[in-house]
Amino acid sequence: MRALRKMAQAPGLELCDIPEPAVGPSEVKIKVQRAGLCGTDVHLFNWDGGAPGSLTPPQTLGHEFFGEIVEIGEGVAAGFGCDELHPGQHVSVEGHIVCGRCRNCRAGRKQMCLRTVGIGVNRDGGFADYVVVPASNVWVQPDLIDPELGALFDPFGNAVHTCQQVEMTGQDVLITGAGPIGIMCVAIARHAGARHVVITDVQEERLDMARSVGADAVVNITRRTVPDVMAELGIREGFDVGIEMSGAPGGLTTLIDCCTHGATLALLGLPKGAFPVDWGKVITRMFTIKGVYGRQMFDTWYLATFMMESSEKLRESVRSIITHRFAPEQWEDAFEAAASGTAGKVIIDWEK
Ligand SMILES: NC(=O)c1ccc[n+]([C@@H]2O[C@H](COP(=O)([O-])OP(=O)(O)OC[C@H]3O[C@@H](n4cnc5c(N)ncnc54)[C@H](O)[C@@H]3O)[C@@H](O)[C@H]2O)c1
Ligand SMILES: [Zn+2]
Ligand SMILES: [Zn+2]
Secondary structure, eight states: EEEEOSSSSSSSEEEEOOOOOOOTTTTEEEEEEEEEEEEEHHHHHOOOTTTTTOSSSSEOOOOOOEEEEEOOOSSSSSSTTTTTTOOTEEEOOOOOOOOOOOOHTTTTGGGOSSSSSEEEBBBOOSSSSSEEEGGEEEEEEOOOOOOHHHHEEEEEEHHHHHHHTTTOTOOOEEEEEHHHHHHHHHHHHHHHTEEEEEESOOOOOHHHHHHTTTSEEEEEETOHHHHHHHHHTTTOOEEEEEEOOOHHHHHHHHHHHHHHEEEEEEEEEOOOSOOOOOOHHHHHOEEEEEEESSTTHHHHHHHHHHHHHOOOOOOOHTTEEEEEEEGGGGGHHHHHHHHHHHHHHHEEETOO
């Protein structure tokens, strides 16, 4: 089978021909249909950021994917019951494998596990014709979720999990960073009934995408400021909710400066390192700040699928974030598009 692999501790990848993986106990084998690229894959390709140290070559990348179950391992609850698995089911996959032994796991807070293993980061992932994953990581999707939408559930789940941290209905929501996940937050805020949704970025292309999924205003911070837009929209006292999706220090600064007293700030964007924060403002404005990682297992998955099922508009908004589709043999073009900083979501079609 084809597999896009890291072969050495150095920049680059190779599209290899390797044997199909064997399914072990408590695992399922999936025929991959679509896989999405994200910033982590670009770092693993470049072998920069936190990539060295997290992956031991040779290893197949890919943690955002959708496909069909083709084989069930020993010990898996197999069958046709509502929570049983069988070949032919279409699934997205939670990319974090948890230990099951730490206190958080035992208390049911699996997304807070102390020893997560990442599919496509610490073990073979979904940039391949077939992948084997623990049955407990599989999320069976309804027919309404097609392969492309299904491949977006990892980042869409990040967006849902972040928005789960705050009240959005009737609120003024400020999002910093119009990458794919920030744009998905715009769509979710609209779906949740926010009053005003405003998003910032430094890239016009991405702000255009955010506008088309329903942002009331988009702010290119190299050209104008959020307070200009607040005056235009009639937001007098500041935003009720801040969502950080850029990982840039300036993104958090914008939220701290533009949110009202008592606002909740949910931060998913991952900064490259430590940076100064005006804690005096955080304290005197009485903000609640929440760090957000991954997706809640598996409540986020229920919410994400149920929201998608309930709204064609949300499905089409999320789908519109896909700007590039490539065959596996064009993987170099796919990585170039993903690294450009102006694309939306880049998808590899493993059925080609
Ligand atoms: N915590 C988690 O579990 C988790 C999971 C996935 C992604 N992430 C992080 O979440 C963030 C969003 O992911 P993505 O895939 O959409 O990322 P992305 O890198 O594609 O998007 C970030 C966007 O922020 C913009 N930006 C840069 N500086 C800015 C500034 N000062 N103000 C406003 N915008 C600015 C960039 O132009 C870019 O469009 C990234 O930082 C990513 O690393 C975290
Ligand atoms: Zn990712
Ligand atoms: Zn654990």
